[in-house]
Amino acid sequence: MDSWITVLLVLLPTGVAFWLARETSRLRERLRRLSRTAQSKQKQYQKIETHHEDEADLRQRTEEKLRSYLQLMDTLINTIPNPIFFKDIDGVFRGCNQAFAREIVGLTRDRIIGCKAGDLGPQIPEELVACLKRNGVHSATFEAEIPCADGRRRDFLFTTATVVGEGSEKAGSVGAMMDLTEKNRAARERAQKEKFQGVLETAGAVCHELNQPLQVISGYAELMMVDLSEGDKHYGLAEQILEQVERIADITGKLQKITRYKTVDYGRHAKIFDIHQSSDD
Template identity: 50%
Template sequence: MTVFLWIAIAVFLLAAGWGLHLLRLQNRKIRKLKRSLLEAHHKTHQQQETHTESLTHWEQTEEKLRGFLQLMDTLLNTIPNPIYYKDSQGVYQGCNKVFAKQVLGLTRDRIIGKRPQELTDAMPADLAAVYQREEHIMLEKADFHTFEAPVQCADGQRRDFLFSLAPVLDREGQVDGSVAVLADLTEKNRAARHRIQKEKLEGVLETAGAVCHELNQPLQAISGYTELMAMKLDGHEARPYIDKLTTQIERMRDITDKLQGVTRYETKDYAGNTKIIDLNKASTTEKIIR
């Protein structure tokens, strides 16, 4: 074999070795690329699964929240007390049907997003000012606050309500609005006034009975002596005075009759800020005391 042949063989072997080496490097790159692709695919699959799980969880959470809001709305509309809540600017953000229908006489969509001052047709300005002042007190205290005030209801009547206000706080603990629950005290207040009137009437009846009992005997004695004096002084110049005395005695009898006929508690002004029993109105006796 010639030298050139050996050189050619050597070159061929070197070229073959180098080609084999390059092939191996290429195979390694391909395997590395396949592993990277597999890892990327695996990560993508995991991300898709995580996204699917997150989406499912979000949908479940959204459904639970929707159900909770529905429950709260049902609860608010089941409570017989009027309820409303406002944001920090005093704008209605929600209310139950009792407040909307019975108090304001409006649908909820006409209330939400409005201030009381914008609902003057349903809420008189003087009452709106009272509510705003009391709500301002609650916001300053940032604590539970109650007050009693009249409410112009949808039927045109003003009824007494107890307002129970509570602040609504945001995540930082700052006041973000308020919620109010109203309790109708009209019948309770009416019953209380009736009870007070009854107690006062009982006191008047007890006093009237005692006065009549204590006055009747001396009044009868005075009347008897007056009649005797009238008979003995018939034609005397003092007789006109006896007649006037008799008139006053009759007036006193009318007063005791009135006292015995008292059936209700009625008063009238007397001497400034003092009040006394108005016998003409309080008694069922027809004679009028002058």
């Protein structure tokens, strides 16, 4: 019995030492695995952090480019002398250039953006509001005479185009205005000059064709008066003929001196050429 106890006392430290050595080895292996896992996770976290930093930097650069692009576009539309405006699908103004705000509406851009045409205030003429509402978000081209911010009435060509958003759905419209006032005035003046030229040519032809018959009629009337006594009733008729001949000669004289185009009302809905106001005589 004593010998077994002696053996146990000898072997026990050896077994404990072996167990401790084995557990220590296992713990060390687990620590190495945990260390490798931690290093791998740390690298992943570093990659994620680097990716987030890259994304943030890219986002910042993109926002800066977008701000620069928007500033460029704003500068471009404000450089264009033609009034330009943008509306969404509900008819709310989402943008405009200085020409539209200052010359057409007479308000600041901040006051216009975010409002509908009918909500800009009572100082905006109804004619202008109607033109800005016309055709909604549909593409269209039309001319209209509208009162501007300076109180003058001017002719404009309105051109609107539909803005298409995602899914090919209508997102709003963009409109541009072209001042046709001077062009239309020049066209009217050109048409008046063409009419005046036609009047001059007609007047010249009429005078040429009337002069010879008038001379013949005048000659015969004078011969009649030579052969008739003043008491004869036909003598008075010859005098009246001469008076009317002189009147016609006066009219043809004025026709030959026409220098401007003037008309006068004739009846309810007609106008005729006014010979007396159109000549220098």
